[in-house]
Amino acid sequence: MEGVAKVASLFVYPIKSCRGISVSQALLTPSGFRWDRNWLIVNYKGRAYTQRVEPKLALIEVELPKDAFLEDWEPTDNSYMVIKAPGMEGLKVSLSKPQEIADGVSVWEWSGSALDEGEEASKWFTNYLGKPSRLVRFNAASETRPVDPEYAPGHTTMFSDLFPFMLISQGSLDALNKLLREPVPISRFRPNIFVDGCEPYAEDLWTEIRINKFTFQGVKLCSRCKIYFGQNMVWKNTHTEGKGKIIKVGDPIFVLRKVSSAAEAAA
Known part of the structure; x- marks a missing residue:
């Protein structure tokens, strides 16, 4: 089974609404990356x-x-x-x-x-x-701060807007920038997981992916005023025992389940 994309960057935002930190690896907790x-x-x-x-x-x-x-x-x-x-x-x-x-x-x-x-x-x-x-x-x-139970019952987050993880692809950013007069950097959208190697907006269809040995569920497209951009995610197998709850830049992404069109994605 080959990965459809790989982790290009990881970002942690210790203070909500302030600048993020680009890291080579990030430690998973059920409510988001540690320090996020x-x-x-x-x-x-x-x-x-x-x-x-x-x-x-x-x-x-x-x-x-x-x-x-x-x-x-x-x-x-x-x-x-x-x-x-x-x-x-x-x-x-x-x-x-x-x-x-x-x-x-x-x-x-x-x-x-x-x-x-x-x-x-x-x-x-x-x-x-x-x-x-x-x-x-x-x-x-x-x-505890539960996320919307309609989309991810039983999951929690800290001070992020809605869900503990946000994933966006380079392909989606490139496609968006073709439509804009002034291109914008990925920092404008504040993802935690930035991936490369997939088609534009492929992540909109992902309902379950694996990074390293960890399963993430795509629960809701991220709504941004006039567009949807990015996929909100929760970490599914949070009860994983032992050490090594880390994802790293370069890790491949395997899609375990997806919907067939953006119209079917939860939004």
Whole structure:
């Protein structure tokens, strides 16, 4: 059985709506890649800021320790996420879990409590955005955020929009860019898994794929104002025992099940 495509890039977005990190391998968890959308910037009411409302978020760069993407790595007291933005001093946020709780945090349809990253982070984001802001971290110890049960019952995510994984192909990006006056980079669409080697929009038909030894289910096309672009996915065999829950750039993709036309894809 030959792969129909291969993993070209993997992206992790530690802070929702800020820049992603391109990684050579990513560790799977049931709610998304490790570190993906673990943090959120909220306003004084606890509502999530997104790029739709605050486009300046797209300029915020996030760095994690290189080893943070290794399977067995755990943060120490000296492990930091470093946040940078134009005209701002860098901000260091400890990767040790904060103690303070922020209640009434909400992102789209979900609300609950989160961990508050404290005053220094709050001042930094408040200064950068010019309005009261706080940085909060998903509190996996006390909260769960189920995805839409109509599409993927029993699955959860952290602060991503709707589902834990998003896959897009190079072929689809190339086809889209032929229609645009100004071509756009893949970073505009914020996928986690970027694949190459398949036909444009082939991923729209994939309802079950395998990468490495892991099965992903394509559950819903990603709706973006005027078009569908990208396939939302969940990791199916999350109970896999043992180590090595990693996918890497270069891994082949095997399609296990697909629909015969885009009209049949869940949207």
